[in-house]
Amino acid sequence: MVSLLKHPVYGPLFAAQLVALTGTGLMTIALGLLAYDLAGPHAGAVLGTAYAIKMLAYVGLSPIVQAFTERLPRKAVLVGADIIRAAVALCLPFVETVGQVYLLIFVLQAASASFTPTFQALIPDVLPDEEDYTKALTLSRLAYELENLLSPAIAGLLLLVISFSGLFVGTVIGFGVSALLVIRTPLPARPRREKPGPFWRRVTRGGRIYLATPRLRGLLALNLSAAAIGAFVLVNTVVVVRATYDLPAPYLALAMGAFGLGAMCAALILPVLLRQAGDRIVMLAAACGMVGVSLALGLFTALFGWPAWHLMLAVWLGLGACYSGVITPAGRLIRRSAHNTDRPAVFTAQFALSHLCWLITYPLAGWGGRGLGQSTTLILLGLIAAGALWAAGRLWPAGQDRAPEHDHSDLPPDHPHLKAHPMSDHGHRHRLIIDEIHPHWPR
Structure with a gap:
């Protein structure tokens, strides 16, 4: 895995992602402090609205932004998004x-809705070997x-010597360094479609x-399962x-650190598990464990109270x-479910x-915790x-990597697809x- 960091393209891209x-x-920490500075005890409502705007921008804008930018060079999209995000962070102090906060968060998340899918779709082209790509995930x-x-630790140290508005400067530096690393890295050219098609079809192509793909429909259901917990x-x-x-507050960091540590440990052993058992078994087993633990904890706390710390x-x-x-394995499913020209859209x-x-699930968790x-x-989210x-x-039934037998009565006999996959009496697979x-x- 360490060898990937020496890759001339992936190494700088990973560093850009990290910074x-x-x-x-x-910025997340500074935004919380800014919300309290503007709204006092109503800061929670401000942050909740800001995060809802973030999700709405991701859900509603990302397909449209992708369709607008799919003909642009990848480097221009990534660097442009970083510059916009840095400019927004520079304005936040x-x-x-509160209305200005909402507007700036919307602009920032619109830029992220362009950056993140473009970055994710780039990595399979940089690392075509599936094992290397799994390590990258x-x-x-x-x-x-x-x-x-x-x-949080870095922010805590910085807040000892600067005000919270200074944290936004760190955000600007992070996005600026990311842009510089992308500029200096030679990126593979974006695969071109011969017939891009009308704009609305480009917007909806990924969806x-x-x-239409069974394994990705299963992934969507697994996304909901993971989001609930x-x-x-x-x-x-x-x-x-x-x-x-x-x-006291430091114990919150300990609890979230335990969740993060569990995620990191699992990520380290996933390449071996995926190689031996396959994506479907690993992902369904992990979801089963998550459901079982959450329901067991919910029932236990309802009957006996919360367990020892x-x-x-x-x-x-x-x-x-x-x-x-x-x-973590989601990228593997997308990689094998789309041609390289369609990967950004998917x-x-x-x-x-x-x-x-x-x-x-965010509102259910927040409002449910308060009201129920x-x-x-x-228990509700576990169900x-x-x-x-x-x-x-x-x-996502087992054995869906190969489709059922099917024919292509609409294709001429000399079509390249039929030459690559000859038909039998019952079609081909x-x-x-x-x-x-x-x-x-x-x-």
Whole structure:
């Protein structure tokens, strides 16, 4: 895995991702302090609205932005997005109203809706070998979890010597360094489509491919399962730690660190598990573990109260490991489910649809925890995750890598596809990807 960091293209791209994530982590903390400075005790409502705007931008704008930018060079898209995000971070210390915060967050997340899917679709072209790509997914997961662990620590040290507005400068530096690293890195050319098609078809192409592919329909259900449990952890851990256990703020970092540590440990062993068992078994097993642990904890707390603190940390460690087992392999499924010309659109569909799941589960976790109590909310979200897991198993049957036998009566006998895959009396079978020749999955 370390050898990947020496790759002349992937190494700088990973470094760009890491510094941008660090800058984003600093901004998250600074944004919370800015909200309190502007709204006082209503800061939670401000942040909740800001994060809802973030999700709406991801869900609604990412397919449109991708369609607008798909003909632009990848380097221009990535660097442009970083420059816009740096400019927004530079403006945030000078805002005077909550409305200005909402506007700037919308612009920033619109830029992220362009950057992230483009970056994700680029990596399979940089690392065409599946084993190398799997290791890259592991490194990406480690980067996200390290950001969750290190950014609060870095912010805490900086706040000893500067005001919270100075953290936004760190965000600007993070995005600026990311842009410089991308500028200096030679990127592979974007694959070109011979017939791009009308704009609206370009907007919806990724979603059509995604929803027509069984393994990706299963992935969508697994995204909902992971979001249900992940939302409870991210939204309600602070309430559990401070109100239920009556512990000071540093223990919140310990609880979230346990979740992150579990995710990192799982990410490190995933390349071996995926090679031996395959994506479907690993992802469904991880989701099953996540559902079982969350429902067991919810029932236990409803009957007997919350367990001892060290047991709660162990549960969060296990949930983090299972969460990583569900989320990390997603890129592998997308990589083998789309031609390289369609990958940006399909990665964008995954980006939008997965955040739609979070848009549903975040309010359920927050409002449910307040109105129904933590135990009932955890059981409710666990049942949603269980239903999504059942749907994933049905939508993604075993053995779907090869399609059922099918024919192409609409193609001429000398078509290149029929030459590559000769027809028998009953049709033919091959590894299938949804495209112009196969607009639907054969039944």
